[in-house]
Amino acid sequence: MRLVDKFTVWFLVITAFILLTGGLIVFTRVQHEVDQEAIRRIKSHIDDIAAQLKQGVPPDALQSENVRIVEIDRGLPVIDMNVYDTMAVYRPNMRALDRKLTVESSYVVGRKHYKVSMSDFVAEPDEIADGVTESLAWIFLILLVIVGLTNIAISRRILSPFHKTLKAIQNFSLKSDKEIKLPETRTQEFQQLNFFLKKMTGKARADYRALKEFTENASHELQTPLAIIRGKLELLLESPLTEDQGNKIFSALNSIEKLSKINHSLTLLNKLDNQEFATLQPVNISAHLHNILNDLAELIEMKSISLRKEIEDNVQILLHPSLADILITNLCSNAIRHNVDDGHIFIQLNPNHLVIANSGRPPEVPLAQMFERFKRTSQNHDSLGLGLAIVKQICDVSGLSISYEYKANEHVVTITFPTA
């Protein structure tokens, strides 16, 4: 429900309530005024009659359909004014009952005590109520239309800075160099909102930049000493060495290799986390796959692995070309590494999915942890345990879905492409 609709509903509920109570007040007031007016009129008639009585006009001459004069006991107290409210037939031929007001007063004329009563028909309460209800209903209807129309205008006008702000937030990207652009507004709440948003996004961007700088610096600061150590060891290799020394240098170099690769991979993962690979154009994944398989052909041959390919030509996927290479290389080299001698690899590529299946021993890591960082099987100490984590991350940032299963002595990795 939109904000403006909520306001409208509340407004209408309150209006309805006020109109109802207002109606009640109007009804009682109108009724009261009508009665008072009638009573006053009747009373003045009675006073006229009393004056005529006092002048000696006989009571019978003054009586009519509405006026009754009766003589009452002198001992009774003088009645100033009594009002009766009864229902009576207005005219004999009309069946419906009407409201009839009767006013009576008594006067002492000479030695006689007369009670004069006069009655008149007045508007019934339900007639008044009908009138009040009808007019209020019209008021409510007019309000409904006007409020409805003005709400549309108001939501366009007053809420427009808010909608612009929403749009700005939606389009906001941490990666962008530009500060978030919020609309100018004179509404205090929106000014506050924009102020906080500006502060928040500013902080987020600063933090993001700091994180990015830290990642880059960490990478830089680590790579240079690594390069130095590696260089020194390589220079050391040029001097005459015993076999034992050579072996030690070799294992030191191996560790540097590993460290450098871990560093590379973690930096890559960070870049993926930061979504630094914006994808603009589809990449011909078939061509990439063919190239990489060409590069790996010798490795596959050396392990006497048989390769079966079902690769459709010109499969286009929205993916960063570097990521496409890393993704395919990691998956293919995994298929080679986690294979058995005389094993096989099956690769299938079509516009819907990429399947890479290879023979191999059952995984030692639970399936759920397969894509976590630094989870690896103990058979392969040379593996970093980051390959599949990188693959997963690439799929996540590129909108591909990946699944892994082990069935019939085969590792099967399936990457499903989004339907275009």
Added chain:
Amino acid sequence: MKVLIIEDNRELAENIQGFLLREGYVCEVCNTHSDAQHKLTTFEYDCIILDIMLPDGNGLNLLQFIKSAKIHSNILIISAKNSIDDKVTGLELGADDYLTKPFHLTELHARLKAIYRRKSLKGDSVVSFEEISVNTDTMEARVHDQLLELTKKEFHLLLYFLVNKNRVLTRQSIAEHLWGDYTDNLSNFDFVYQHVKNLRKKITAAHGKDYIGTVYGLGYKFDTNKA
């Protein structure tokens, strides 16, 4: 070959210098942006090894300076940043190659030679030693003028050996040279062994001398003094 090394880290610069001096190159080192600018305007170099992250100015600015001053040296960028953007910008600004730290010195040398061959020795795309010659244009290798049937990897391996004669090439550096650094695959050493074995077999089959030898099981060496 005259080489200028622009690198703020003295130790690293020393490593590179030490390695290249043994090749008989003239090597000069400068550690700052301003020093480099001064040297570049005063002397001429065949090759410049440039770290693009310098303390007193971005190396990319230096690239722009080199371009605007019409200095026609070959430029190899070394950077700790393995960033595609930097790579692209660097190459667009006129650098010839881009190498990410930590690199193998033998790899650095191979890249340097490749640029030099490509740009400075125009037309001379043949690298040879005694009876072995390798043509980098046609991707052909010959021993005693007899064509060798080499795979792509074996060809690159032979070239790597010829460029780094009498150097110990570790198995790591060969693996990285042949397969790049993006594979999460450290067990390529068996494959390195296979490739070296095949290469040696093919050279000796063509009556070439077996110059390539094992060094303590940590790597291989193309030994020019070998009988």
